[in-house]
Amino acid sequence: MQSHTQTYSLSSRLTNRYFMFGLAGLFICLAVSLWLAWRGSFMTLAAVTAIAPLIVLLVGGFVLRDTVRLNSEIEEQLQRISVAPTSAGATLKPVVGAEPAAAGWNRILDQLTTLNSLQGLEERLSQSLGGLKQQNLEQILNTMDDGVVLTDADGTITLANNAAAALAKSESPNALQGRRIQEALSFETADNRAMISQKLAQPSPSVTIEVRLGSDTSDGVLRVSRSAAEGQRSHTTAYVWTVRDVTQQKLADETKNDFLSMATHELRTPLANIVAYAETLALHDDIDLEQQKKFCNIVNDEATRLTRFVDQLLNVSQIEAGSLALAQSETDIKRLIDEVVEHIQPQMQQKKIDFEPVIPPKLPKLRVDKDKIEASLINLLGNAAKYTPNGGHVRLQVESRSDSIQFHVEDTGIGISEEDLPRVFEKLHRAADERVQAVSGSGLGLAFTYDVVRLHGGKLTVDSELNKGSKFTMSLPIGGSGAANV
Amino acid sequence: MRAQPEVTVCRSARFVMHNRAVPKTMKAVESMSANAKRVLVIEDNRVMGDVVRFNLQRAGFDTTVMVNGSDAVELLQNEMFDVIISDYQLPGLNGEEICRWVRQDPRFDDVPIFLCTAKRFELDEQGLMNELRITKMLAKPFSPREIVALVRSSLESQTAGA
Numbered sequence: 001m002q003s004h005t006q007t008y009s010l011s012s013r014l015t016n017r018y019f020m021f022g023l024a025g026l027f028i029c030l031a032v033s034l035w036l037a038w039r040g041s042f043m044t045l046a047a048v049t050a051i052a053p054l055i056v057l058l059v060g061g062f063v064l065r066d067t068v069r070l071n072s073e074i075e076e077q078l079q080r081i082s083v084a085p086t087s088a089g090a091t092l093k094p095v096v097g098a099e100p101a102a103a104g105w106n107r108i109l110d111q112l113t114t115l116n117s118l119q120g121l122e123e124r125l126s127q128s129l130g131g132l133k134q135q136n137l138e139q140i141l142n143t144m145d146d147g148v149v150l151t152d153a154d155g156t157i158t159l160a161n162n163a164a165a166a167l168a169k170s171e172s173p174n175a176l177q178g179r180r181i182q183e184a185l186s187f188e189t190a191d192n193r194a195m196i197s198q199k200l201a202q203p204s205p206s207v208t209i210e211v212r213l214g215s216d217t218s219d220g221v222l223r224v225s226r227s228a229a230e231g232q233r234s235h236t237t238a239y240v241w242t243v244r245d246v247t248q249q250k251l252a253d254e255t256k257n258d259f260l261s262m263a264t265h266e267l268r269t270p271l272a273n274i275v276a277y278a279e280t281l282a283l284h285d286d287i288d289l290e291q292q293k294k295f296c297n298i299v300n301d302e303a304t305r306l307t308r309f310v311d312q313l314l315n316v317s318q319i320e321a322g323s324l325a326l327a328q329s330e331t332d333i334k335r336l337i338d339e340v341v342e343h344i345q346p347q348m349q350q351k352k353i354d355f356e357p358v359i360p361p362k363l364p365k366l367r368v369d370k371d372k373i374e375a376s377l378i379n380l381l382g383n384a385a386k387y388t389p390n391g392g393h394v395r396l397q398v399e400s401r402s403d404s405i406q407f408h409v410e411d412t413g414i415g416i417s418e419e420d421l422p423r424v425f426e427k428l429h430r431a432a433d434e435r436v437q438a439v440s441g442s443g444l445g446l447a448f449t450y451d452v453v454r455l456h457g458g459k460l461t462v463d464s465e466l467n468k469g470s471k472f473t474m475s476l477p478i479g480g481s482g483a484a485n486v
Numbered sequence: 487m488r489a490q491p492e493v494t495v496c497r498s499a500r501f502v503m504h505n506r507a508v509p510k511t512m513k514a515v516e517s518m519s520a521n522a523k524r525v526l527v528i529e530d531n532r533v534m535g536d537v538v539r540f541n542l543q544r545a546g547f548d549t550t551v552m553v554n555g556s557d558a559v560e561l562l563q564n565e566m567f568d569v570i571i572s573d574y575q576l577p578g579l580n581g582e583e584i585c586r587w588v589r590q591d592p593r594f595d596d597v598p599i600f601l602c603t604a605k606r607f608e609l610d611e612q613g614l615m616n617e618l619r620i621t622k623m624l625a626k627p628f629s630p631r632e633i634v635a636l637v638r639s640s641l642e643s644q645t646a647g648a
Contacts, residue, residue, distance in 0.1 A: 268604035272627035276537040280630050
């Protein structure tokens with residue numbers, strides 16, 4: 001490869017016209033000198049010998065002036081490049097001339113210019129893409145439900161997203177900058193200050209704390225996680241914090257636990273009675289007949305209670321799945337009410353409640369799901385019996401209107417507080433009132449009744465005053481139920 | 487709508503075989519000696535309280551049933567009992583509170599206490615047993631035969647220890 005370059009260099013040199021031009025001048029001078037020497041005119045020879053190189057130089061200089069200018073221009077520009085701090089710093093100019101060197105130089109210059117402009121374009125593109133990336137990141141941060149906060153090592157906020165601002169009840173994320181995260185997001189209270197300080201003082205940058213904002217879960221629960229902004233370093237200069245509001249999750253967990261606890265109790269209590277009475281009957285063979293009958297009735301009642309509770313559970317799971325279906329048929333409402341009254345009487349008698357059914361002698365037949373309407377009325381009357389103190393009064397008034405049948409269940413019981421009233425038909429909700437908690441209940445009955453009445457196209461309303469009593473009104477439409485097939 | 491149990495349940499179940507039984511219910515009570523051991527049952531579910539009383543009385547124990555925690559403590563202030571069986575979830579005072587009250591009274595220092603509950607897994611059973619010296623935690627449902635046997639053995643071991 002190298003030898004090829006040398007060969008090329010020699011041949012180009014031989015074909016170089018400056019070289020050829022000088023060689024030709026030399027031959028002409030030599031020829032003229034020989035001719036003059038042969039003619040014997042030595043004076044002329046001396047003159048030619050002195051002038052000829054001058055003439056050759058002058059002619060050569062004239063002929064080669066463009067080439068020399070070209071070379072010097074290129075050389076000057078090359079020198080500028082060599083001393084310039086960057087190649088971009090030196091301004092290169094095209095050269096004028098028909099010489100191949102000029103064409104070559106200009107072509108190199110063209111390529112360089114194209115390259116430079118491409119480089120500029122690339123830089124501008126990457127700049128705009130970088131801006132876009134930053135903008136995207138901000139957008140992503142601001143659409144997150146979790147509060148994301150960047151702080152320095154002391155916990156002073158340097159960046160926050162919209163969710164963090166919302167948690168801090170601040171107008172904008174920028175307003176949080178410069179504040180201490182514990183204070184800005186007010187998750188530090190007098191009660192938990194020591195616990196938070198201890199957790200945050202841990203050597204590991206990754207810490208997760210669950211903070212209750214009040215004595216009740218509904219006051220708010222935040223899950224605060226801290227990690228190092230620059231990986232898992234022990235001496236970090238910045239932290240990334242995520243703050244998640246887990247109140248709803250905690251409330252759901254509590255409801256689930258309460259439900260499980262309630263379900264266990266509601267299942268075990270009748271089961272315990274069944275086991276105890278069955279075993280007692282089997283254990284003693286000298287129990288008198290009346291007592292045996294009494295015990296058998298108790299076993300049966302408790303089994304019925306158990307069945308009813310399991311039915312309620314199934315109904316609620318159907319409500320949950322949205323698949324609670326009605327099996328409607330033409331039903332004699334008068335007869336249905338009589339059966340309900342007969343069923344509830346023992347419960348009323350047990351508490352010496354003055355139970356007053358006010359039923360018109362004639363009632364129209366309705367197309368309803370008999371079992372579910374019966375269960376709904378038993379729920380309403382059962383609640384009245386449960387939450388009315390001994391010796392109280394419960395009234396079932398049935399009213400036939402042109403477009404509906406109204407069932408009013410009114411009691412002189414403990415009543416429902418204003419706070420609990422809007423949630424009374426909510427599944428699993430039971431008032432915190434001690435008198436309610438002392439009575440076993442699932443928190444499912446009214447939710448079920450509400451849904452059954454709704455599916456019949458009817459309405460269930462409640463009017464109540466704490467310590468005075470409650471009045472539930474179930475209204476069933478006559479002549480078809482709007483939502484029956486929903 | 488509501489099945490009437492007298493006919494269907496009694497006839498179909500094996501309890502029918504006891505129909506021959508002569509009324510002897512009060513026999514155990516009547517034969518109860520004046521120095522019969524006294525058992526206090528605190529249970530708000532009357533149905534459960536009745537069956538426990540039935541079985542304990544038949545086993546020769548003088549049994550009293552209370553349905554409210556506060557009333558039970560009031561009774562304990564005035565009367566002495568040899569064994570206490572209490573439910574955990576009660577109106578008034580709960581089973582744990584009753585046990586605390588009982589243990590602070592030197593009269594009941596050695597009295598065996600049985601605590602029953604349907605919410606067994608929610609309680610720190612071992613902690614309660616150690617702290618309040620509860621003889622045994624009973625999970626519902628429990629067998630009446632087991633209750634009688636436990637009351638007997640707890641009183642026997644008390645006598646043996648004394």
